Amino acid sequence: MATPAMPEVQEKTLSRREAIVGDLRAIVPGEGVVDATNSMRAFENDGLTAYRQLPLVVVLPETVDQVSRVLAYCHENEIRVVPRGSGTSLSGGALPLEDAVLLVMSRFNQVLEIDYDNRAVRAQPGVTNLGITTAVQDEGFYYAPDPSSQIACSIGGNVAENSGGVHCLKYGLTTNNLLGLEMVLVTGEVIRLGGKHLDSEGYDFLALMTGSEGLLGVVTEVTVRILKRPETARALLIGFPSSEAGGQCVADIIAAGIIPGGMEMMDKPAIAAAEDFVKAGYPLDVEALLIVELDGCVEEVDHLIDVVERIAAKNGSTTCRISMSDEERATFWAGRKAAFPAVGRISPDYYCMDGTIPRKELPRVLARMRELSGHYGLRVANVFHAGDGNLHPLILYDANEPGELERAEEFGADILKLCVEVGGVLTGEHGVGVEKRDLMGTMFNETDLDQQMRVKCAFDDKHLLNPGKVFPQLRRCAEMGRMHIHRGQMPFPDIPRF
């Protein structure tokens, strides 16, 4: 795919590359600075593999002091910096820039403190999402947000993307499970936010940092809430003759006051691909397949299984299986969890979208997507976080067929615009990055975007951190800060008064 235009390359940085590498080596000794092209190849893309770019140089710091000194150095010399965790971003958030230092946080891989009394874990940002749960599972605890990439993605990357997962319906996203951060500003200043207590003492910088895609600061430590693992979990696997019926079942479950631990839907193409791949025993003659997982104490789960089963029957379910063991529950999930690779098997390439819609719009959006699929001549399979309206349409294409890739991109953009049109948003959990950057205007007007960029200006007024991501256009902070005030020139407002 053609990478969207990136900020104009700073020649003065490129021409000083050797000196810069030398200066960085003085801060991060040994293997911590990588400048050989061959070794840098491993970092030239993230999970959005269609875009590739070698960085100026890769730096892998080991201490907060090194991060601070690297950033202070880059700030002073106006060198751009792209932070990176594990590089699993699906939106190109960690895509390197030719003239930017790629600051890779993977050596920050220690769990620093486990505090069961305060139900908190303090960890370095390079620890994987699953690594947090692994550290506490022997005591029966876990970290709730569970992106499918949890074996690989870093907790720092999760903060930067506000990542979600199947369990977020009931337990919240990263932002709801984050208690504290240590971060380094682009100036090199180190700031601590939150801790083991709740709420911020001033402005909610934790909220602004979560989902900021590496544009506001570099996270060097994370404190998250851990939860006691529910006593039990059981799942229902329910098939419907239409996506409307499936969608109505989801609405009725919620109307009954039930917030399941997870509620996922797949459409026919996704079911077929998944079944073909993992043989989970999915019914192939249904239009929509719903997995509903209920967790909690045994009595609650048994009670709710009955209620959900009845709701499903009322909505015309044609199959309904209930897991009787953890193994069976795992098979229900196996197909859903393998949906991406499964689709990868039936098509040379696929493009994963991530819009969110109000749940009730699902039938309309799916119908329109079928039309678009015909129009573009490309197949699409859908997996759907049904409980919270987050859609993952997977567009199947073949990059070797001339023109298909461009069609896939156009198709994707049309889907996202459709999401916005029905009251939804461009991205539910994968982030804007490079990929959706140029679509920001479909959701926000210029005033909205300018104010977001002003937040950026409060943190990084030279646009040195991860430029070219999130915002379609970079505007100088000084220019945006300007305000022309003429005393007495505004009319006295014509507003009801006391």
Place this chain on the structure above:
Amino acid sequence: MNDAAAKVEEAGHTFRPETEEQVRDAVSWAVSEQTPLAVRGHGSKAAIGRPVQAANTLDLSALSGMTLYEPEELVLSAKAGTPVAELHALLAENYQEFAFEPMDYGPLLGGEAGRGTLGGLFSANLAGPRRIRNGAARDHVLGIRAVTGRGDIVKSGGRVVKNVTGYDLSKGLAGAWGTLAVATELTFKVLPRAESETTLVLLGLDDAQACEVMALAMGSVAEVSAAAHLPETVRRSFVGGVLSASATVLRIDGFAPSVEARFERLAAIFKALRVEWLNAETSRQLWREVRDVKPYADGTARPIWRVSTAPASAHAFVMALRMEAGVDAFYDWQGGLVWMRMESDPEAELVRRHLSANGGGHATLVRADPAIRAAVPVFQPQPAALHALSKRLKAQFDPTGVLEPGRMVADI
């Protein structure tokens, strides 16, 4: 000088906009006149923060009304001046609620109960006992429309839960006390209310034992939704005085069969202690009273601190402070929220010194005479780099400082 400007010189005005555009006009005018605005809904929390010197007031109570409510989508939008009480009633009709149990500051601050607008709830980032399980207002807000201190109408977020499109200004503006932007419309996630509830009462524990017990309970499979400790000095204020000794109270709510089962699990953990329980109605009353700080809603202006700290060491903090100051305290949020009433002086320096030595966190002086609030930092002072960042953020939203200047921090 035109007529209108002359009127302003005479006395401050209270603008009562009915539309978002009128809010914008008022802010733009204030910017051009370089005259600060006090921003209020019902004014039920006006006594929190440093006293603001503002000649004019922007009263949002006429910008009112629910604009969207789709129970099956778990979403509700309303204009910022909508009374929270109205929304509670509407949600209750559909067996739903704001799951963060927003507290009512009214009685504590010497006002009426049941006042307050949605905008105020958001700007103060209200929460209640369920904060430890379900978060605060900031965790439930999905979208916002607002007028910045530049006089720009901006929006952020949306009406769906999963959304990472751009910075999260909706959450970012929660708890800013109106100093960054004036919210005009807010969208919240709403949730089904619990079908049933009960509260387990453990009698006669001291503060340290209670903190241990609450940590055990919160870390159990019983899914406790609220945990508070009501020491001997305050226990009589609650539920008509039926608590016979200091009470550590643990709430369980949800579907009826589940509540019963989890109660048994919890009771089994503490079978060696003096255990009682409250029925659903009494339990609801108790948690409302804990939420609204009933023991200290005493009609006085004695200083009240709201301290957010690491739950497990809360008792150590209070104990250390007691050695040097006259203080009465009780605990919510497993200990993580300490409400403290001071004998007379707020002892700000002492409170914050002991806090930083015992678990850390922040202390807010939510009640005190205006003179004290002008002299003592009401909100926790921040380290230099964070303070500077706060200042820069304020400047990006409100460069000329017309929105509630100095309410949170003297120079912000």
